[in-house]
Amino acid sequence: MPSAFIHFLGAAGTVTGSKYLIDTPNKKFLVDCGLFQGLKELRKHNWDYLPINVSEIDFVLLTHGHLDHVGYLPRLLYQGFKGKIYGSAPTLEIAAIVLKDSAKIQEEEAERANKEGYSKHHPAKPLYTLDDAEKIISRFEPLPIQEWISMSDDIQVQFLPNGHIIGSCFITVKLGEKKLVFSGDVGRTNDLLMPPPHRPKEADVLFIESTYGDRLHPQEDVKARLKEIIMSTIQKGGSLIIPSFAVERTQLLMYLLWQLRKSFEIPEMPFIIDTPMGSDVLNVFKKFSDWHKLSIDECTEMCKMFKIVSDIKESYQVIYSHFPKIVIAGSGMISGGRVLSYLQHYITKPENTLLLVGYQAEGTRGRKILDGVHEIKIYGRYYPIKMKVEILHSLSAHADQSELLDWLKDILLPPEKIFIVHGEKQAAETFLVKLKDTYNWKATVPSLYQIEELHY
Numbered sequence: 337m338p339s340a341f342i343h344f345l346g347a348a349g350t351v352t353g354s355k356y357l358i359d360t361p362n363k364k365f366l367v368d369c370g371l372f373q374g375l376k377e378l379r380k381h382n383w384d385y386l387p388i389n390v391s392e393i394d395f396v397l398l399t400h401g402h403l404d405h406v407g408y409l410p411r412l413l414y415q416g417f418k419g420k421i422y423g424s425a426p427t428l429e430i431a432a433i434v435l436k437d438s439a440k441i442q443e444e445e446a447e448r449a450n451k452e453g454y455s456k457h458h459p460a461k462p463l464y465t466l467d468d469a470e471k472i473i474s475r476f477e478p479l480p481i482q483e484w485i486s487m488s489d490d491i492q493v494q495f496l497p498n499g500h501i502i503g504s505c506f507i508t509v510k511l512g513e514k515k516l517v518f519s520g521d522v523g524r525t526n527d528l529l530m531p532p533p534h535r536p537k538e539a540d541v542l543f544i545e546s547t548y549g550d551r552l553h554p555q556e557d558v559k560a561r562l563k564e565i566i567m568s569t570i571q572k573g574g575s576l577i578i579p580s581f582a583v584e585r586t587q588l589l590m591y592l593l594w595q596l597r598k599s600f601e602i603p604e605m606p607f608i609i610d611t612p613m614g615s616d617v618l619n620v621f622k623k624f625s626d627w628h629k630l631s632i633d634e635c636t637e638m639c640k641m642f643k644i645v646s647d648i649k650e651s652y653q654v655i656y657s658h659f660p661k662i663v664i665a666g667s668g669m670i671s672g673g674r675v676l677s678y679l680q681h682y683i684t685k686p687e688n689t690l691l692l693v694g695y696q697a698e699g700t701r702g703r704k705i706l707d708g709v710h711e712i713k714i715y716g717r718y719y720p721i722k723m724k725v726e727i728l729h730s731l732s733a734h735a736d737q738s739e740l741l742d743w744l745k746d747i748l749l750p751p752e753k754i755f756i757v758h759g760e761k762q763a764a765e766t767f768l769v770k771l772k773d774t775y776n777w778k779a780t781v782p783s784l785y786q787i788e789e790l791h792y
């Protein structure tokens with residue numbers, strides 16, 4: 337009986353840095369290759385070499401295009417990776433945008449740190465450049481979804497949509513007779529834009545995310561809440577700043593804002609999306625219309641309402657304009673990106689509102705604000721938080737605890753091994769207990785760099 341070894345290289349005991357190596361006698365491959373975000377001790381791993389021989393990795397499979405699942409790819413090149421990267425067609429387009437965006441933001445921030453001298457590193461360097469991102473993107477190769485694809489004599493893979501973002505899938509890897517299911521990030525059952533997730537029917541080895549493994553999303557009228565937040569902000573003459581990266585909740589926010597404006601529930605004002613690659617994401621939405629619920633006409637009409645700002649000089653024109661406005665700018669967890677420049681100018685003014693809509697990982701500014709800190713540090717300076725802070729958990733792109741349990745309900749035979757990944761310790765451990773209670777399944781929470789043997 338051959339043996340494979342599973343190496344947990346990220347998203348083990350934490351949410352970010354998704355990376356699993358499957359080392360079989362014939363092929364070695366990664367499932368996802370994400371960047372660590374948040375806590376400094378995690379982020380420093382982004383600069384480390386992986387504790388494996390990267391030049392021996394044959395290929396990478398991507399569940400979806402988010403930075404914490406694809407953002408480490410350019411670092412593989414430095415370490416000698418020679419293979420190809422596979423995913424659904426929209427995932428690869430989103431991943432390309434995300435990588436270029438991330439490289440551009442890192443270049444901008446290194447340049448700024450060197451000019452203003454606030455970094456401990458002299459000179460401050462980007463983790464990778466736009467050129468590095470382009471090089472890895474040239475290795476992308478889209479695979480069809482639904483069908484089984486043979487990667488070698490004893491490895492077959494299948495991608496099925498899981499409703500999290502455009503292009504996102506869960507991946508089943510058939511290793512001989514064993515089925516390994518990688519959940520990726522599981523989407524919501526009733527999302528306004530995404531169709532409901534497909535569910536796995538069999539799994540011998542299950543890798544299940546647990547971002548919201550200990551929580552339920554609130555049941556609320558999200559449109560009414562958003563309207564209320566907008567109206568109370570503009571009545572004070574303030575602006576609404578929504579941290580969200582272009583492929584996080586941006587399209588859903590755009591959709592809700594467009595609906596509110598169309599029915600004259602909110603007044604005419606500038607609706608800004610500030611991100612280096614924002615318009616490219618909208619093109620992916622137009623190109624892959626069967627991956628979401630909007631028609632091409634709706635997409636086009638919705639997009640017309642927004643001004644896309646991609647040049648940093650233009651960002652400052654928006655920042656210095658005194659009219660009430662709604663700005664969506666990355667990153668979603670306020671860990672970097674254009675939103676920082678907005679906050680430098682808006683956070684100390686009580687008439688403005690900051691609206692948090694996505695998951696805020698531990699160690700990020702977004703999480704600190706959620707936890708109620710009174711000041712945050714931006715580019716080496718502290719700013720007191722005077723603007724109003726609002727949270728809309730119901731806009732999350734992640735399944736909550738009950739939706740995660742529901743996603744597993746078609747698996748009739750208990751998996752032989754279950755790894756609870758992509759969750760902070762408490763969320764993962766709560767979900768472990770819940771799996772035992774609901775299905776009588778026994779799971780474990782792997783730790784970073786743990787290696788597990790699998791006979792197949």
Ligand SMILES: [Zn+2]
Pocket residue numbers: 400402500521
């Ligand atoms: Zn994701």
